[in-house]
Structure formats: C-alpha cells, structure tokens
Amino acid sequence: MQPTRVIGLMSGTSVDGIDTALVEISGGDLDLKVELLAGETYPYSPQLREHILGLGAGTAMSMADVAAIDDAIAHNFAQAAQHIQIGHHRATLIGSHGQTVYHRPPQGLEELGYSCQLGRGAMIAHLTGITTVSNFRIADIAAYGHGAPLVPKVDAYLLSHPQEKRCIQNIGGIGNVTYLPARSDDWLSQIRGWDTGPGNSLLDLAVQHFTSGTKSYDNNGDWAASGTPCYPLVEQWLSHEYFHLPPPKSTGRELFGITYLHDCLQDAQPYQLNSADFLATITELTALSIVHSYDNFLPRRPHKVILCGGGSRNSYLKNRLQLLLGNVPVSTTDEFGLSAAFKEAIAFAVLAYWRNINIPGNLPAVTGAYQEMLLGEIHDNYR
Numbered sequence: 001m002q003p004t005r006v007i008g009l010m011s012g013t014s015v016d017g018i019d020t021a022l023v024e025i026s027g028g029d030l031d032l033k034v035e036l037l038a039g040e041t042y043p044y045s046p047q048l049r050e051h052i053l054g055l056g057a058g059t060a061m062s063m064a065d066v067a068a069i070d071d072a073i074a075h076n077f078a079q080a081a082q083h084i085q086i087g088h089h090r091a092t093l094i095g096s097h098g099q100t101v102y103h104r105p106p107q108g109l110e111e112l113g114y115s116c117q118l119g120r121g122a123m124i125a126h127l128t129g130i131t132t133v134s135n136f137r138i139a140d141i142a143a144y145g146h147g148a149p150l151v152p153k154v155d156a157y158l159l160s161h162p163q164e165k166r167c168i169q170n171i172g173g174i175g176n177v178t179y180l181p182a183r184s185d186d187w188l189s190q191i192r193g194w195d196t197g198p199g200n201s202l203l204d205l206a207v208q209h210f211t212s213g214t215k216s217y218d219n220n221g222d223w224a225a226s227g228t229p230c231y232p233l234v235e236q237w238l239s240h241e242y243f244h245l246p247p248p249k250s251t252g253r254e255l256f257g258i259t260y261l262h263d264c265l266q267d268a269q270p271y272q273l274n275s276a277d278f279l280a281t282i283t284e285l286t287a288l289s290i291v292h293s294y295d296n297f298l299p300r301r302p303h304k305v306i307l308c309g310g311g312s313r314n315s316y317l318k319n320r321l322q323l324l325l326g327n328v329p330v331s332t333t334d335e336f337g338l339s340a341a342f343k344e345a346i347a348f349a350v351l352a353y354w355r356n357i358n359i360p361g362n363l364p365a366v367t368g369a370y371q372e373m374l375l376g377e378i379h380d381n382y383r
Ligand SMILES: Nc1ncnc2c1ncn2[C@@H]1O[C@H](COP(=O)(O)OP(=O)(O)OP(=O)(O)O)[C@@H](O)[C@H]1O
Pocket: 011, 012, 013, 014, 015, 016, 170, 171, 172, 173, 174, 175, 199, 200, 204, 217, 218, 219, 220, 221, 308, 309, 310, 311, 313, 314, 315, 344
C-alpha cells in the first residue's frame, strides 16, 4: 500500500511558532512507519504572539478579539501547511494540534478537564483544501481523562525497545515524559506518562524579565551555566504540591507561568541572587523536578533517557540532567532517527492518520481516561 502523506502542525506552550512536519506514514500501530520529508518552524508575528500569551495569561478581551486571534491562528497554520509542501507532492491529510491557550486538568470525578486549542480545523481544511483532523484532546477529556499527554502512544510505536526501558522526555514550555517498558506482551498497559512540570516556560520568562524583553530564551543555557544554583530555594520550590501529585497529571502555563515566576523572584530576594544564579536555580528546579518524578513515580529508573523539544538544545540543562541521572545515559531522539525538534508535530500527523483509520490515540493509563478513544474531529476538504 502507498504511504499516506500527512502534515502535522503544532504550536506548544512556548508560543514560539508553528512546528510543521511533512511526513509519509504507513502501517497501523505495531508496523507503523514514519518518514520525515520536511520540517520547519514558522514563527508567529510578535503581535500575534503577544495576543496569544495575553489571552492565556488572563488579559481582559472581548469575544470579538478572541475570534480574531482564533482566525489568525487558523490562517497561520494553513499557511504553514501550504509552505511545507513546496517542492513536494501534495499531502492528503493534516493533523493540527492548534494553539493551547488554556488547560484545566480534571478534578477527580467532580469536574471534567477543559483544554482549549485555537485555530479551527474547519478553517484550515477550507483554506488548504486538505482534510484536517483537529481538537484532539476533547474526546479523552470527555472520558474523564486529562486530555494530555497524547504523544506517549506515538512514542511507544516509534521509540520503544525489546529489552530497554526508556524515558522519552519532552522539554517544551512544559515538560512531559513517556516511560516505555521493554516491548513485551503487556507492555502497552505498563506505559506511563505525565507532565513533569516546567520545561522552558519559567526560564524563558526569567530571561525576558532580566533583558526587558530583548531576549526570549537562554541560548544553549550559557547564561545559567555562568551562575550557581541556590539549593535552599530549589528545595523550597520542589515542595510545591504539583511535584508530589501522583500521575495521571497534566499542567500548563496556568500554573508554571508568569505568576509563578513572580513568586519565585520574590522568594529569591533574601538570597540576593544575580540573574545568572537565578537562571541556574530555575534550571536546577526543572532538572530536579524531572529526575524526582522518575524516582517517585516509576517502578525503577530507565536504561536510557531520550530528550526532545527545544529544551534538548539547552546544553547546561542537558548536562545537569546527565549529572543527576548518573549512569543512565541522556541523549536526544535525533540519535534514534526521530527529529527532536519536530517530534510533536510528527506525533500529531500520526494521531490524525490513526483517527482516519479508526485507531485510538490515547493511552488510558497515561491520561486517566476510562477507555481508549478515537482522538480528533475530522473536517473534510470543502473544495
Ligand atoms: N538553542 C537553544 N538553547 C536553549 N533553549 C532553546 C534552544 N532552542 C530552543 N530552546 C527552548 O525551547 C523552547 C521551545 O521549545 P518547544 O518548541 O519544544 O516548546 P513547545 O512545543 O512550544 O512547548 P510544549 O512542548 O510545552 O507544548 C524555547 O522557548 C526555548 O526556551
């Protein structure tokens, strides 16, 4: 059978731009094959980024303003899908995650979760003339799940190993892990995954704070590497209840966003840290929150930790993780043939492909849903 050409579109909690992957997919789950033909990140304009961040952070705006942001995101996503196809045969399917602007985890059985991604799939289908699957999280949430993380099942089929236990650690704005036991008869039910807490969100906000917005992130982690972590502060911050909550769990900028950063800056005042020390301290919080969550919530440490997401390019953070994990080697998915920068976009292409052939996309043991669900709403090509 001919492989299906699919575009994956994703803009994550860093709101830095639209990660776009053009892939060829064949097989189902166990025989899944994915080849990346092209990958590109198309940045948002500074104004649109500001509006999206403002909306997420609770800036008061009218419904008309929200509609304009929603439309602008859909147009940008459609444009990204058009651009990525230049020089290639046309895709027949798009999987669009959209732009998360709000995420509320469920509260037991009392209150379902709520997760809002803007950039309507129907608009993208209309503008591109390509059938588009979008709104992936709602079906899992309706089944009492968190609606996140959704990438673990894709990780399972692309990165699991017959003998090794692996942790696939995404470091985006928020961090999330997929724990993959060695592939055996009942391995799928033993996969775990959760949001570990802050990835780059606090680091990025701190860099913007110290540079009055002239820099948006700590390139390579060089600035943090020139400072020294303040461990009493790291300990204090690690006592936050999120880090002690057992999975399934998910979070977002609602918790680890600007208000959290302001609290951290206030906590740091008595220690009179300079900016480098503060960044080193936030980096240490990120690294330790990841490693502690493995120690607290996994049956045992994995054989390998494999990083992806923009934070995998932060050498200082990567080195700190390696030091804390001792003899467990830390690498990136690039070394396993899967682009660390585009893995999430690729995953939403796969989830759309699965939706189209009626393969469920969530793992109930990860999201907490009571059953497997078909993820995503299909918007036909209206042309
Ligand atoms: N060279 C680099 N050095 C240090 N950090 C980097 C580098 N490149 C990217 N980053 C970090 O990665 C972030 C973007 O990561 P990514 O695109 O994976 O996040 P996201 O997909 O928006 O988030 P999420 O996975 O939470 O949805 C940037 O905001 C920056 O903090």
